[in-house]
Amino acid sequence: MKAVILLNGEPYNGEISAEDAYVICCDGAYAWAKGKVRIDENLGDFDSLDEVPVPAPRMKFPSEKNETDGELAVDRALDMGATKIVFYGGGGKREDHFLGNLHLLFKAKTAGAAACMMLERAQMFMCGAGEHVFCCRKGQTVSVVPFGGDAHILHCRGLFYPMDSLALRYGSTRGISNLTLSDAFSVTVEKGHVLVILND
Numbered sequence: 001m002k003a004v005i006l007l008n009g010e011p012y013n014g015e016i017s018a019e020d021a022y023v024i025c026c027d028g029a030y031a032w033a034k035g036k037v038r039i040d041e042n043l044g045d046f047d048s049l050d051e052v053p054v055p056a057p058r059m060k061f062p063s064e065k066n067e068t069d070g071e072l073a074v075d076r077a078l079d080m081g082a083t084k085i086v087f088y089g090g091g092g093k094r095e096d097h098f099l100g101n102l103h104l105l106f107k108a109k110t111a112g113a114a115a116c117m118m119l120e121r122a123q124m125f126m127c128g129a130g131e132h133v134f135c136c137r138k139g140q141t142v143s144v145v146p147f148g149g150d151a152h153i154l155h156c157r158g159l160f161y162p163m164d165s166l167a168l169r170y171g172s173t174r175g176i177s178n179l180t181l182s183d184a185f186s187v188t189v190e191k192g193h194v195l196v197i198l199n200d
Contacts, residue, residue, distance in 0.1 A: 003077035010092025026069040044069035087117040125196040141199040144175040151192030158185030
């Protein structure tokens, strides 16, 4: 099952791929998402919205809570059996929420779901152990950085700067600003998690 989660960050102006997906809209994201994409469920505390969204929320969460609306949406998607979660609207606005949204990618991935975030100028993918293949355009900037701790890259294919048998230390900038050589590239992670950022 695929889940799409709409977040109350920078509005996403591109096309949202929601076919065969369950779409969860978080609180104030409704302001930019209504009429743009089918919404199956509105979720949150609704402290950022001046109207009653459609469809009506199943419940209203308290504004004083430990989780962001985005994390509640991830939990909901995982409880429904989501094996892939795609986030839209996760960037911009508040830096603290953007950092939190990156942690939502990590949470989804470590729970067993493929996780990516679509932003206005980039696509972000959380990758664990194994080979990961990405479509791209030749000459795009791509960064591969560790997330949640150190990571080890077994090899990369289709990138200008070699990253074979490379230890990526958490807290280092190694892996920033590589370049794609063709219309696809791959990253094989041996240990840990990396955030792959493909800039448009």
